[in-house]
Amino acid sequence: QSALTQPPSESGAPGQSVTISCTGTSSDVGGYNYVSWYQQHPGKAPKLMIYEVTKRPSGVPDRFSGSKSGNTASLTVSGLQAEDEADYYCSSYAGAQLTVFGGGTKLTVL
């Protein structure tokens, strides 16, 4: 199972919005509503930001939102803040292999 495709980097100024894409196939992202997004700061464990495409765990700011169209899922971060600078990973249910991750996107707050 190939990894999901994410852009290596994205950036935005404080207060702006940034969208990170995650492209898979009909066998993973496009076939199921089980896309998750994780935030990872250097040296730290990943943190769940979005699950099942659009659901936000308790404690995650509503500045983070998820969506999906066809084989591509997206994470949008609105009102960028300095602490949002981190690596972001998408993942999806992938049938036989259960879960596949994206390669990760480094988000820089300018």
Next chain:
Amino acid sequence: QVQLVESGGGVVQPGRSLRLSCAASGFTLSGFGMHWVRQAPDKGLEWVASISYDGSNKYYADSVKGRFTISGDNSKNTLYLQLDGLSAEDTAIYYCARGVGTLVRGVSVSSDVWGQGTTVTVS
């Protein structure tokens, strides 16, 4: 509070074995599907293995199938990952994580609680 603490990592020679442990506190392991995810140095996350909430189903990435074994001990509230036939490509931080959300084949594929990770170096 809800917490996962991994242990058992270390430096091991190629071809040797290691057993990782993940002690859960603040919740009962048997009520949740659980995962192992690894991250090679300066690389992205890679799903390794999962076990269903009742332990009846186990799933493995192709890269570790036949070499790694996931299991759980409800009496100790601890998750394990047995690593056999290790190679340099298995060098990584290994995280255990708790599943959250809709069950799919007995496992919730998203993870809301993560341990701090334990490092495995094969050299």
